[in-house]
Amino acid sequence: MKNAEVLKQEILAKTREYYELVHKPVQEAPFEPGQSRVAYAGRVFDEKEMINLVDSSLDFWLTYGTYSRQFEQKLAEYLGVQWAFLVNSGSSANLLAFFALTSPLLQDRRIKRGDEVITVAAGFPTTVAPAVQFGAVPVFVDVDLKTCNIDVQQLESAVSPKTKAVMIAHTLGNPFDLKRVKAFCDRHNLWLVEDNCDALGSKYDGKLTGTWGDIGTSSFYPPHHMTMGEGGAVYTNSHLLKRILLSIRDWGRDCWCDSGHDNTCGNRFSQQFGTLPLGYDHKYVYSHFGFNLKVTDMQAAIGLAQLEKFPSFVEKRKQNFNRLKSALAGLEKNIALPEATQSSDPSWFGFLITVNDGMPFTRNDIVEYLENNRIQTRNLFAGNMTRHPMFQTLTEGVDYRICGKLKNTEKVMNDSFWLGVYPGMRDEAVDYMAEKIREFIGSRA
Structure with a gap:
């Protein structure tokens, strides 16, 4: 009888063979002008992504796991940041990044309802949606026509006593003026969130985009710079933001144990939280109103090969x-x-x-x-963005400002x-x- 490892290797070999038979000929088909479609984007892969995917599926660990941890480590190393965390989409990455800045742990710097966030209207809705969904007020400024990035000349006129953050994207991979924006944020003690979903691998002044601000975000949807089908990431160098991001990503829990592990802190049943009974199970203590934004290990397996x-x-x-x-x-x-x-x-x-x-x-x-x-x-x-039907439900000057x-x-x-x-x-x-x-x-x- 075959043992499990021998059988697995046969399956992976057949996966490689299937790629060569089915997918490779499509990817290598000659381009015929007027006949072949010129797509604006598409996935680029070989047998390695498929082998990783099948290998992960055979383990049948269906949620965050080994491949996810490896991917997060490798992405952080590539970016040169302390921490990178996987989520289920780039939109979720933006949602998580924004809501992290509303945490009570940030004390006076937390974003509260009615506070303002400077952004642009010439972009993708999910850069702005988290602020609106929370109850903050997006403040829209114009873009520079040459780059379609934020017009930095308008930043000072956009700021007010209610301003708490700047959250903008690098347009089509072209970095916005990070030095000017970062200096503006530092001068006014504002958070900077870089929506890096369209710019992974871009550099400004020799440093990768997404790493200049307090939090960066990425998308791994198929048209983007790399893919795992659905998926995204948030990254930061702040230990406090790391703690908040993990909590809000994982239901808002206070515990930081990996899935399938218990009592990492060694004090699972001996701590006091809020008005809960002394020793209440730390795995079921919640410090934020959070979400479940985790990715599956099978997606991370594809991403690791990418x-x-x-x-x-x-x-x-x-x-x-x-x-x-x-x-x-x-x-x-x-x-x-x-x-x-x-x-x-x-x-x-x-x-x-x-x-x-x-x-x-x-x-x-x-x-x-x-x-x-x-x-x-x-x-x-x-x-x-302000011309779209979704903004017809909002009031200019109250729910948003131009x-x-x-x-x-x-x-x-x-x-x-x-x-x-x-x-x-x-x-x-x-x-x-x-x-x-x-x-x-x-x-x-």
């Missing part, structure tokens, strides 16, 4: 971006091409294009042309779109995108 490939993903994104920008050189009179923030080295998530004023075509015209030629496009997410005019945000909403540069994209696909853009502009100019 993380090994990650540096090559970043380089390929940069190559695709540079190739596309070079191929579109000379069209600047018609369309604005993306520019890296000064002092930055972006791990590009996408290639942003804005139709210039006065052109004989609209954003929708060029987007429709590209889509009809099997090139996938995306708007810059919400465009102007600082000045969102002129550039409106421009982005009406005239901007982006194309993919993900690492699975071939040179032929990049060249085809450039060819079709030139073809369209030539026909309209």
Whole structure:
């Protein structure tokens, strides 16, 4: 009879064989202009992700476990931070990051209902949603049109005695002006949360984004820089924030034992908490109103294999971006091409294009042309978040505040779109995108 380990190795060998038979031919299929679809993003993987996934499933440890702990350690090492914690999505990462700043353990610095958080409207809703859901007031400032990141000139006019934090994303992998924003936060004693979901691997002044602020967040949804299907992470260098993040991620509990372990502190039945009976089981003491945002070990197993490939993903994104920008050189009179923030080295998530004023075509015209030629496009997410139906339930000046005019945000909403540069994209696909853009502009100019 076979023992379990021999049988497992046979299963993993068959998994490798299945990848070679089913998935590899699809990934290596030649690009056919006009026939092959140019996706804006996609998963890039090989047999290693599948083997890790199957290996984890055979263990049948269905929640947070060995692979999760390994991934958190490896991600923290890559980022150069003290702690990284897995969650079930990038949106949950933002939710956890924000709610951590509402903890009573932060005393005078905690965010309370009615306090203000500076952000931008030209982004993704779940950067802002946690503040609204808690009862804080987002304060929206405009973006710089060249980078579509926060206009740092407006920060001082946005701050008020109620301001407690700045929570913004690095747009499409292009870092915002971290030196200016960080100095502003330090000057006013504000928390800084970096939504790094679109920028994992980007650097500003030689340091990775997501590590400048108090908390950074990542997403591992398939279109992002690496994937585990669903999944995300929060990271920090603060021991206090670490304690709060773990508590709120795991139901709000006070205990820090790993799943399946008891009495790590050695005082499970001998402590006093609040008005609970002396010696109340520490595993069932709750210090926060929390959530269950944990990831499964099977997802982490995929992520661990992805993380090994990650540096090559970043380089390929940069190559695709540079190739596309070079191929579109000379069209600047018609369309604005993306520019890296000064002092930055972006791990590009996408290639942003804005139709210039006065052109004989609209954003929708060029987007429709590209889509009809099997090139996938995306708007810059919400465009102007405050114009969406969800904000019709809120009152401006009470539930949210707009600082000045969102002129550039409106421009982005009406005239901007982006194309993919993900690492699975071939040179032929990049060249085809450039060819079709030139073809369209030539026909309209």
